[in-house]
Amino acid sequence: MLRKGITFIGTAVQQTLKSQKHLRVQRFSATAAQSSEEINYEIKKNGKRLSGADYEESVLSSISSEEKTLIPKAAFDVLLKEYDELQTESKDYKDKYQRSLAETENVRRRGIKQTDDAKIFAIQSFCKDLLEVSDILDIAVKSVKPEELESGGKAMKDLFEGVSMTRTVLAKTFAKHGLVTVDPTNQKFDPNLHEAVFQIPSANAKQPVGHIEVCTKIGYSLKERPIRPAQVGVVSQ
Template identity: 30%
Template sequence: MEEKEMNQNLGEQEEKEENAGENSEEAAVEAEVVEEGPDLQAQLEEAKASELRLRADFENFKRRTRQEAENRAKYASQTIVEKLLPLIDNLERALQVESHSEETKQVLAGVEMVKRQLDETLHHEGVQPILALGEPFDPNLHQAVVQEVSDEHESGTVTAEFQKGYKLHDRVIRPSMVKVAE
């Protein structure tokens, strides 16, 4: 019997050692999970923050792209308008001619109709003339080519317009060339 008890005691001791080994392995795994837990939490928070930044960047990209497309559509006619401005200037000069004969008056009436049509078409495209004469000088709208001393006008007032300026929507496409009182 003693042998049996010894074997039984040995078996129990081995079992205890195995259980202790398993418990120590489980404890080590739990320790790793506990140690990795904050790391995983930090990684998760970092991934969420990164996703939010990416979403915000994408929304900003979409907004910028939409804005650029709207601007392209809004100012698409700028090139052709810039090419038409000298034509408008020449039509205005033609209309300043004094007419004495009936034929010249008829030609000027035709030129007046063409200019009016052109003005209406440009107005529908968003082109507006810049008001200058009698207005305060604004370097964003006017280009001063001459300054003169004037008793009739306040200093900084536009006294003459040499070339009409134009805006397309809110963008100046050609400033007015003006004379300004000192």
């Protein structure tokens, strides 16, 4: 609608220029101007803008045949007013368009984030169950002493290597999907991230009060979101 309005002004002027060789804006005396302004040169009819040809016909039909080469000042003023209105509408539509683009981009970004969060939530429960398997493999590997491994024979070594390889592959799979271990040893205790299972007197600790001296069970985070707190021993007074 906006483009049609702007096109109309150019079309109206161009068509009139083509049809009238010596077209000029009419210079009125006070009396002539008053009589011209009494005529209704509205550019809209029933709420819709007239086409260039229709408006030209409306203007020409209101003036005498000997004045066909003149544009009544009132009609020209209507064109100027309409041009200003279209400029204002154009600016308003442009502003709304830019706001709509910004809002669409925000909606797109929120949608992507919500989708990513949904994916993380979907596998979170499954990851927690697998952590118990990882813990058991860690305990199994750490429980075998070197001397027992040497005296256990080939079968013992093969079993140990198989468990170790399974543990390694599982750790790589965790990392591939954003599931990483959290060992907060020597860090300041944070009740939102860590679970204190016992306290160590400061006289027997290397870390300052309020810090973690020992991590008895490592924690895990999924895509930087904690899903299992690390179990730790905290230095106390």
